[in-house]
Amino acid sequence: MTNPDEGTADLLRRTADLAIEYRGRLADRPVEPMATEQQLYEILGGPLPDAGEEPLAVIERMARDVPASLMAMPGPRFFGFVLGGGLPAAVAADWLTSIWGQNSPSAHVTPAAAAAEHVAAEWLIDLFGLPAQSSVGFVTGGTMANFAAMAVGRHAVLRAAGWDVEQNGLQGAPRVTVITGADAHVTLFAGLRMAGLGAGTARRVAVDREGRMRIDALEPALAAVSGPAIVCLQAGNVNSGAFDPFEVAVPMIRERLPDAWIHVDGAFGLWAAATRSRTHLVAGAAGADSWSTDAHKWLNVPFDTGLIFVRDGASHRAAMSMTASYLPFDGGQRDPGDFVPELSRRARGFPVYAALRSLGRSGVRDMVDRCCDLARRFADALRAEPGVQILNDVVLNQVLVRFDDSDDRTRDVIARVQADGTAWFGGGTWNGDFVMRISVINWWTREADVDRSLEVIRRALHDSRAAG
Ligand SMILES: Cc1ncc(COP(=O)(O)O)c(C=O)c1O
Known part of the structure; x- marks a missing residue:
């Protein structure tokens, strides 16, 4: 009998060589793709062949044909959007993550994935100066972190109003008022849309020329609220990098709307908390209820890892967790799946752990x-x-x-x-x-x-x- 896995070791060694070769040229190759999507589509495409091909031949051809259409995003002179590259330790851990192949919602089934996430979560809470008991979900990016935050906030403010949104949905629920800055990131509105709160219903508070929420405009917006409310602030405007004035805004929201949920979208700006000279930018942000950020931005782990932090882990769990008789979530340990919208998921904790461990x-x-x-x-x-x-x-x-x-x-x-x-x-x-x-x-x-x-x-x- 032949071993179906025979040849895999050679394939992986060769793939590693090809990947290393590509990365070795990354800093000097043109950053912009040299070939178009259509050109590569034609090279890769045609009808699905009936017969398969040797894995090594597939990989060799991909390594030959694909790079011309790659943007050198992880390289040192890509300054587009707001994207990190791949720290060496994180890229290497990402390779291991694929080989280890853990589907990671349950600590009982995949203890290694859960433990790495658990440690990384605690380190991140510490790094950002967030409340020590906060819960953390490892999602795909800032978009899903914002969506998850809206779902958790929705749960908490409606529960306080006597409504179980997980069971009953939004039909017939008390109206939730959402307040955002006028220049909040587009993905926050996507999160509102997906959470059933509607992108168009958010009351958008005027911002200054840097994109910071104006306190004189926030005040009347808060005064006009009655009933459940979610207020979204921002750490790091996607264009200017500006921060909302948390030190004034957070206490003001707490005083005027004690039951409101305060969310901070800090996709890249939250990382200011980890700096030597820029922590003042996030002063007061830790007083919120939830925070979203990306590890694939400033922690420079490979795509895709976003993070959602929630002060009240019970609300986080209530909005996200799911159970079925075949799913061994025992509740006695931290199950990663309790804090994210997905069931099956990559073990994102490994690259995040490796990045943090390698940097300190x-x-x-x-x-x-x-x-x-x-x-x-x-x-x-x-x-x-x-x-x-x-x-x-x-x-x-x-x-x-x-x-x-x-x-x-x-x-x-x-x-x-x-x-x-x-x-x-x-x-x-x-x-x-x-x-x-x-x-x-x-x-x-x-x-x-x-x-x-x-x-x-x-x-x-x-x-x-x-x-x-
Ligand atoms: C402020 C802000 N929020 C959310 C996001 C969305 O993050 P992602 O692209 O990881 O979904 C970004 C992306 O640049 C951002 O700058």
Whole structure:
């Protein structure tokens, strides 16, 4: 009888070599993909063959054909969106996670996955300065963390109003008022939509030019509430990096609406709590009821890991947990599945544990601080260029740049920089103006990467002006 697993060791060794080879070139290859989706679709596609192919041949061909259409996102000069890269220990642990193959909702069935998550959860609570008893769910990202927070908040405020939303749903329930900042992240509204609270019903409180909730606008919004309420604050605006004024807002909400649920979307901003010099930005945020963040942003673990923290673990469990006779959740230990919307799930605790263990407290602090300092380096250098404006107050890792006070010029500079391939920046609209967005959040990025990227931006601006 042949061994069906024969050859797997060679396959994995070869795959590791191919992956290492790719990663070895990552810092020097063009950041932007060199081939389109359509080109790769044609290479990969055609009718599903009847006969299978040797695994090694499949992998060799993928390793040959796919990279041209990859964006060098984990590399040191990708500054688009707000995405981390892959810390070496986290990437390696992610490989092990696939090999270990744990479906991780139950501590009884997969104790290793549960234990790694448990330790990582405690370390993260400590790192962020959140209430020690908080419960933690490891979800796929900030979107699911925001959704989970809305589901938990919905549970708690309706329970206080005498309504069991888990059993009865929202039909006939007391109305829940939701308050957000006018510039809250789109995924918060997706969370509201999926939790049945409606994206369009949120009362959006006016923000200042940095995107921070205005206290003078929050006050009347709170005064207009009667009944159950969820108030959503933000740590780190996706464009400017700005923080809502928690130190004033949280006590004000507690005083005016003692039963309200306060949520903080801190997808990347919550990591300011781990820094040397920027903790003041999140001062007061720990007074909320729930917090969402991403490990695949500033902790630089591979996709996909988001985190939801809840002060009241009983509410968290009540909104998320499920049972069936065949599912061995014994309640005596921390079951990861009690804190997330999914049943089957990857053992996300392993890469998070490895990242934290490999960095230590000081390593996390240095990484986040370094990114913020590099964002300042970008801003200072660009501000010194004639015709270049920095439109935000660079408090964290986000820089918003505008060229010649012109949407067209800014678009053209971005296109030229992207085509050059040395670095990658995206665009967006800020207070009505088109801007180039710079997000520095990758563990790998150093001063030399910023300086190389600045050279390309300067050249692109020069060429754009020369072209008229
Ligand atoms: C403030 C904020 N919230 C939520 C998210 C969504 O996170 P994810 O893309 O991991 O779902 C982001 C992503 O950039 C964000 O900046």
